[in-house]
Amino acid sequence: AQSVTQLGSHVSVSEGALVLLRCNYSSSVPPYLFWYVQYPNQGLQLLLKYTTGATLVKGINGFEAEFKKSETSFHLTKPSAHMSDAAEYFCAVSPWGNGGSQGNLIFGKGTKLSVKP
């Protein structure tokens, strides 16, 4: 069965430091992978996605993620953290790979990012 594991429920970084949020997945089909961000009292916003093609994916707000099939990983990075990046981040996998006719996602438990001034 497909699953997503996010290492670290809380990550704290200083402003200007590298942000690294880890995500490992398991999937029996070539996966579609996603990162979403949730700010307090808001819904989830799509940061970036990997479907096919280039394994380094760039998203909004300076975030990027690299799909590494050999490591079954899809870690999220940002070179320099801003205070506004403080939020909860969710990694997700589509259990249907190329989408098929069903679009539901399996989400990780989330990682709460704190940014210290």
Next chain:
Amino acid sequence: DSGVTQTPKHLITATGQRVTLRCSPRSGDLSVYWYQQSLDQGLQFLIQYYNGEERAKGNILERFSAQQFPDLHSELNLSSLELGDSALYFCASSPGTGNYGYTFGSGTRLTVV
């Protein structure tokens, strides 16, 4: 504003009651998804509708039901409510059936007392 509208934003009700959550998808989107977010279970997929038809079902309890109407808005009905049903309920929408990333609403926070 994501374009996905959920009402109400907050709902407080008693155990045993029934409530209806409403979702209007983004203009042009035909698929609607319902998710439940709770502290212990995280984000759980409940159900997907595409153009009025049920397309996928997840961990949705028998006490819960949903439908999508001809104008594409969707309603999630929760009945015989229990304390454990307290959660954030999100609706999301996408243009088609497959998964290329979708747009979430801001959620309905349900509190069962």
